[in-house]
Amino acid sequence: MIHNSGEAANERPNIIVLLKQVPDIEEVKFDTEKGTLDRSSAKAEPNPFDLNALEAGVQIKEKLGGTITVVSMGPPQAESALRDALARGADRAILLTDKKFGGADTLATSYTLASAIKKLGNFDLIICGEKTVDGDTGQVGPEVAEHLGIPHVAYVSEIKKCDKEGFVTVSQMGEYRYLTELKSFGLITVTKDINEPRLPSLRDKLKARKSEIEIWSVDDLTNGADRNKFGIMGSPTSVYKITIPSVEGRRGKIFRGTPDEATKKFVEELEKILKV
Amino acid sequence: MGEYKGVMTFAEQEDGKIHPVSYELLGKGRDIADKLGVKLSCVLLGFQMKNEVNELIYHGADKIFFYDHPSLKEFDTIRYKQNIVNLVKEEKPEIFLLGATHLGRSLGPRIAVAVKTGLTADCIDLKVDEEGNLIQIRPAFSGNILAHIKTKTRPQMSTVRYKVMEKRERDPTRKGEIIMKDAEVVENSGTNILKKEKAGEVNITEADIIVSGGRGLKKPDDFKILHELADLLGGVVGSSRPLVDEGWIGREHQVGFSGNTVKPKLYFACGISGSSQHLAGMRDSDIIVAINTDPSAPIFKVADYGIVGDLYEVVPKLVDVIGKNKNKVLS
């Protein structure tokens, strides 16, 4: 296990935020006939939930001091998401980019991210988004925690307390709200509720434009990591077909006219369907 | 891979009560096990819940692995993971299923990594191909596409969305085997539950009828109009995200990608445009009714019934007409 030991270090939490660049979903084109999607048409942006993760980190830093390192795995273009993160308060940004990282499922993605975190060493808290808008699994966070052998709390909607002793989180699990203490260090995944990410100032944006983004490739991680576990090689799951959810089977009856008429006709239908 | 055999499901419990998704998993698991000609087993972790064990058998399990220990009374990711991983390594099921609940989605990934296998999130359908491999179908890209996924490692693991699989009819004459397991006790799991409380009174995911409002509403007070319809039909009120963000209504009412996934018998979308993020949370509703002034609103594409009109006129009218015909409509 790796973590920050020693009092002095604990007073200044080192926070790692995992952030992915994703396509703007509203702009991705889906071909209903062929069952394919064209991401190229869409603008890329930081995964919205990961901005909540970053904001949570910034708020802890404002309170306790410390540093925020943002780590992302993705194509070289993902640099822009990392620049955005620097403008929003991160101190250091690392992009894991290599053809050999490509085609990764959640197991390989989490392995790659965990390998980078091991290389970074010193950390007290890792913060992830609840899920990504493209992969949409919510698995990468807890999987990273397992690779590192550290505890995690998922679906955190509030950080009630953070100090030297650790963190107290509020998370929503089904019908219950849990107040959970994360005793020393670990990983949390956060929901939209946790905060409202602030917008970077123009000055910070300009500064971030000139900041360095560290680029790590497979070779930077292989000291301690297994090459065969990256990318498509390390991915046990694969998508072999894509289909578009059908709206067939929907009745698609539209009622127009005056509210009186439309409502009356609709209620007649409703009577029929509620009876069957 | 040959040594992996059988289907295993995870039975989720809270306060000693089995979560209904666990019975749905057994329903689907039973179908798959029968198709493959193998046994269906189920793992339950908890404390003092003997009667529930039999319920799992009545709903289709052949064999229950029961870990009965005070340290497993409440859900603790690391403690649960440790025991399930031990079992999976011992029993080597070819398929392992969990519910895609908050709990399942927090626990499943840790198990998958620990046993070095793939995990497919939030499946809405599971099939078996000619070679006996599991085909896992799940929404991705905020519900815009369905991905069909295969796993080359064993066990093939999936989390399965609540309320999409059928549970079997309870059969109290079914017989099965109950195996009491010795729990591995993890002293310090790194987390500690300080408090646990019921969150909000509405549980929109269980509702049969939902009347949702979106930005077509002009002020917070106007949710009253929707409440009237919901009350009349015995349903609850839902919301699109912008109104929740504005603080007009609590987060527990939000339907969609970053809110709740719902599957009611009847869903009313009033003044909701039908963004992909909203659809991601309600597109599996049995019947969708859209009320919108804009005939080109995307919500009409997924609606069974659409009323082009002003919700401020249409909804009160509905309340009026349904109220008068209440016995007829709600028989």
Ligand SMILES: Cc1cc2nc3c(=O)[nH]c(=O)nc-3n(C[C@H](O)[C@H](O)[C@H](O)COP(=O)(O)OP(=O)(O)OC[C@H]3O[C@@H](n4cnc5c(N)ncnc54)[C@H](O)[C@@H]3O)c2cc1C
């Ligand atoms: C990461 C992410 C996650 C998100 N998660 C969610 C989520 O979980 N849930 C969610 O809902 N959204 C979510 N969104 C937001 C989503 O993209 C849309 O912005 C939102 O769903 C729009 O809400 P709306 O339909 O109420 O508002 P609008 O899109 O503004 O639509 C209002 C509709 O009301 C109609 N209207 C206006 N006046 C009337 C009237 N008097 N009578 C009848 N109709 C009228 C208009 O014609 C229009 O179609 C998410 C976005 C992102 C980026």
Ligand SMILES: Nc1ncnc2c1ncn2[C@@H]1O[C@H](COP(=O)(O)O)[C@@H](O)[C@H]1O
């Ligand atoms: N390629 C990636 N780079 C950095 N972080 C990621 C990546 N993929 C996933 N994550 C993190 O894991 C969370 C869950 O992602 P997912 O499992 O894809 O839904 C995201 O919100 C991010 O915090």
